[in-house]
Amino acid sequence: MRGCRYQACRHEPLVVVYEDNVVDRNKKRWRRNNEELPVHLRRPEVVRPSRPLSVDQWNQFAWESSQASLVPCENCGRTFAPDRLEVHQRSCKTPLPGAPRKLALQQVN
Incomplete structure (x- = not known):
């Protein structure tokens, strides 16, 4: 039986791994959709900022x-x-x- 202590210490790394998987999956989907477009409509991939941003900076x-x-x-x-x-x-x-x-x-x- 797992106790609350085990769940609490495992929670944060799982969130980070989950977020990375979602980002990777979305990038793959975007790349696939972008490749299906005609050449003149294709767009360069957006690069995530390397440093943490505030909410206002992220919105901008x-x-x-x-x-x-x-x-x-x-x-x-x-x-x-x-x-x-x-x-x-x-x-x-x-x-x-x-x-x-x-x-x-x-x-x-």
């Missing part, structure tokens, strides 16, 4: 990472996740001549 890092992974539409300039861009482009109309283009497309080019 997550926001910048998510924005960097978005791909602009060639027609309207709106940005989408690479796998959603193809769905959007089926219904996106080419802009009218003289219509202002979004800044996002101008920044990429």
